[in-house]
Amino acid sequence: MSKQKIDSRVNFLGVEFPNPIVLSSGILGMTATSMEKVITSGAGGVTTKSTNISGRDGNPCPKVITYEAGMLNCYGLTNAGFLNEKNEIKELKQRRPENPVIISIFGFSLEEFEQIAKKLDQTQADLVEVNISCPNVKEETPKPFACLTGMPRQVVKLVKKNTKKPIIVKLSPNVTDIVAIAKEVEDAGADAISAINTLGPGMVINIEAKRPVLSVGSGGISGPAIRPLAVRMIYDVYQAVKIPLVGIGGVTTGRDALEMIMAGAELVGVGSGVYYQGIDIFAKINQEIRKWMQKNQVKSIAELVGAAHR
Amino acid sequence: MSKAIKKPEQPKIYKVKQIIQEAQGFKTFRFQGKMELEAGQFIMFWIPGLDMKPFSVSSSDGEYFEITAMKIGDFTQAMFNLKVGDQVGIQGPYGRGFQISEKNNIVIMGGGCGIAPINLLVERAQAKNKNITFIGGCRNQAVFLKREKIAKLIKNCYFTTDDGSFGEKGFTTEILEKLIKKGQKIDQILACGPEIMLYKCAKIAVKNNIACQVSLERMMKCAIGICGQCVLDGSGIRVCKDGPVLSAEKALTSPEFGSYKRDERGRIVKA
Numbered sequence A: 001m002s003k004q005k006i007d008s009r010v011n012f013l014g015v016e017f018p019n020p021i022v023l024s025s026g027i028l029g030m031t032a033t034s035m036e037k038v039i040t041s042g043a044g045g046v047t048t049k050s051t052n053i054s055g056r057d058g059n060p061c062p063k064v065i066t067y068e069a070g071m072l073n074c075y076g077l078t079n080a081g082f083l084n085e086k087n088e089i090k091e092l093k094q095r096r097p098e099n100p101v102i103i104s105i106f107g108f109s110l111e112e113f114e115q116i117a118k119k120l121d122q123t124q125a126d127l128v129e130v131n132i133s134c135p136n137v138k139e140e141t142p143k144p145f146a147c148l149t150g151m152p153r154q155v156v157k158l159v160k161k162n163t164k165k166p167i168i169v170k171l172s173p174n175v176t177d178i179v180a181i182a183k184e185v186e187d188a189g190a191d192a193i194s195a196i197n198t199l200g201p202g203m204v205i206n207i208e209a210k211r212p213v214l215s216v217g218s219g220g221i222s223g224p225a226i227r228p229l230a231v232r233m234i235y236d237v238y239q240a241v242k243i244p245l246v247g248i249g250g251v252t253t254g255r256d257a258l259e260m261i262m263a264g265a266e267l268v269g270v271g272s273g274v275y276y277q278g279i280d281i282f283a284k285i286n287q288e289i290r291k292w293m294q295k296n297q298v299k300s301i302a303e304l305v306g307a308a309h310r
Numbered sequence B: 001m002s003k004a005i006k007k008p009e010q011p012k013i014y015k016v017k018q019i020i021q022e023a024q025g026f027k028t029f030r031f032q033g034k035m036e037l038e039a040g041q042f043i044m045f046w047i048p049g050l051d052m053k054p055f056s057v058s059s060s061d062g063e064y065f066e067i068t069a070m071k072i073g074d075f076t077q078a079m080f081n082l083k084v085g086d087q088v089g090i091q092g093p094y095g096r097g098f099q100i101s102e103k104n105n106i107v108i109m110g111g112g113c114g115i116a117p118i119n120l121l122v123e124r125a126q127a128k129n130k131n132i133t134f135i136g137g138c139r140n141q142a143v144f145l146k147r148e149k150i151a152k153l154i155k156n157c158y159f160t161t162d163d164g165s166f167g168e169k170g171f172t173t174e175i176l177e178k179l180i181k182k183g184q185k186i187d188q189i190l191a192c193g194p195e196i197m198l199y200k201c202a203k204i205a206v207k208n209n210i211a212c213q214v215s216l217e218r219m220m221k222c223a224i225g226i227c228g229q230c231v232l233d234g235s236g237i238r239v240c241k242d243g244p245v246l247s248a249e250k251a252l253t254s255p256e257f258g259s260y261k262r263d264e265r266g267r268i269v270k271a
């Protein structure tokens, strides 16, 4: 077979990603250098660690625990606040202008979402991810907004009203009907959807200590274990909405990423995979995708999006 | 395509076997168990219900291992409150330790609480029959960790204190420069201590073309290289995974080495 030209670029909401693999929020996304390293390691774009206006300390350790099929974390949205984030993004954009940056934001109330939304246009981020689905901040929000009816709509409207940047809304898998919420946020004006955030929360008990390992008891589950759930949710949401999707959850190989794309995702988020495959995971996945495309004579990613539905 | 599943990691529960009062402000916690590691690698020390933080292993003989802590805040205070028989969790070891040179003449430098892992390094270098020169530095005699033990073990020992209460008044790096000037043959420098000492050490080593490794400390949370808490500016090195021991050249690629760190939220603070 002659070598054909493969186009791994993805145009997502008018922003060009050199390849479909993006760093998910909360993993190696604290500083410009850290994200630059991820880009050097092959990611098409990056998502920053979720930020609110004032910053936050987060929970004590252990905040991550691995188990046979994945990991649990209870970071609790540690971040340095909006101003710091803005500067890190500026720095990153100077060094890597060609790679899109998604700023991830959160708030514990509609007011907080509004405050940060008003400042988004001051940043050099290409896109905004609205995190309404972190399961690890029980004190502030017993349930994430993504799990409360009516709230996703209000948050989306508020953020949309206050920024010109396209917004991606990050959904929680911890709901009875993710499709209903997807439709709600689309209807409220979301430009895209990313899914899924971590599952659960779950718990791991240390049987010698006779207590949960994670400092706050439980934490959101990520990694290979949640992949089939994430793929199914992307599959269902793809059928229900017209806006583009970022598929996230348990992706560690090119095969996994292709699965997510065929289910309907245009971009594929990778987080926990860094633990399983090392920081080179981004390049490895891209290589595996290209190899597969070469073998199957597929010229562009766009041809594959939603292929499992046809 | 590559396999995803990895062996899960959990803190292993140990009873504190013995507690040794060291120099002022230091305690050593002794545990029974086999801890296979390189000097300079670290473990995460879990006090259930409180927190989990990174510590070096200061001694390990295959049957017992030790952790030596300096009291500086809430967590280390809680460690100091531990009693023999109390249960704690230990996870690891993590990161990359010191790689002792194949060559013979090694200078080992330790400062402040950095002498804890240096103690294990000395044990390891001695087991390899290296010709060791030790240079240790502290604020004053009272807080000088393991000085008697090290002096007994190593013939070529130099001690410095900031106030001259023990050894020479001055800094370890001044002794290092003197030795180099005198023409002492040095094949490798291995150092752990305050960052300013490590920085000077690295500079001196590079200038004189001597192989050198330094052990860095950064805020650590996950210890498995995913959260980004410990990433060095400039190089993107994850200290928990690619370090904590780095070659002098690698450490010097980061503008933050010797100059600043980041706090838990990721804000810049002076080193």
Ligand SMILES: Cc1cc2nc3c(=O)[nH]c(=O)nc-3n(C[C@H](O)[C@H](O)[C@H](O)COP(=O)(O)OP(=O)(O)OC[C@H]3O[C@@H](n4cnc5c(N)ncnc54)[C@H](O)[C@@H]3O)c2cc1C
Pocket: B042, B052, B053, B054, B055, B056, B057, B068, B069, B070, B071, B072, B073, B074, B075, B076, B077, B113, B116, B117, B216, B217, B218, B219, B220, B221, B244
């Ligand atoms: C690789 C490595 C090896 C270490 N080995 C030793 C050792 O052998 N003996 C020893 O006494 N200390 C060691 N430390 C430092 C030790 O982790 C801190 O002293 C301890 O976490 C302080 O906690 P605290 O609550 O008592 O103090 P705090 O008041 O919370 O903090 C005091 C200072 O300790 C450091 N620190 C706090 N939390 C962390 C954290 N999660 N990760 C890294 N640094 C932190 C910060 O510089 C902080 O300013 C090591 C650190 C690292 C990164």
Ligand SMILES: Cc1cc2nc3c(=O)[nH]c(=O)nc-3n(C[C@H](O)[C@H](O)[C@H](O)COP(=O)(O)O)c2cc1C
Pocket: A024, A025, A026, A027, A049, A050, A064, A073, A075, A077, A104, A131, A134, A170, A196, A197, A198, A221, A222, A223, A224, A226, A248, A249, A250, A251, A269, A270, A271, A272, A273, B226, B227
């Ligand atoms: C350590 C850790 C921290 C995370 N922090 C955030 C966060 O701040 N904001 C967010 O939207 N998602 C966060 N997530 C969720 C991930 O972005 C992702 O949705 C989830 O982990 C599933 O993908 P994965 O299996 O590839 O990790 C975090 C996940 C992990 C493992």
Ligand code: FES
Pocket: B219, B220, B221, B222, B223, B224, B225, B226, B227, B228, B229, B230, B231, B238, B239, B240, B241
């Ligand atoms: S401590 Fe999390 S990446 Fe090093």
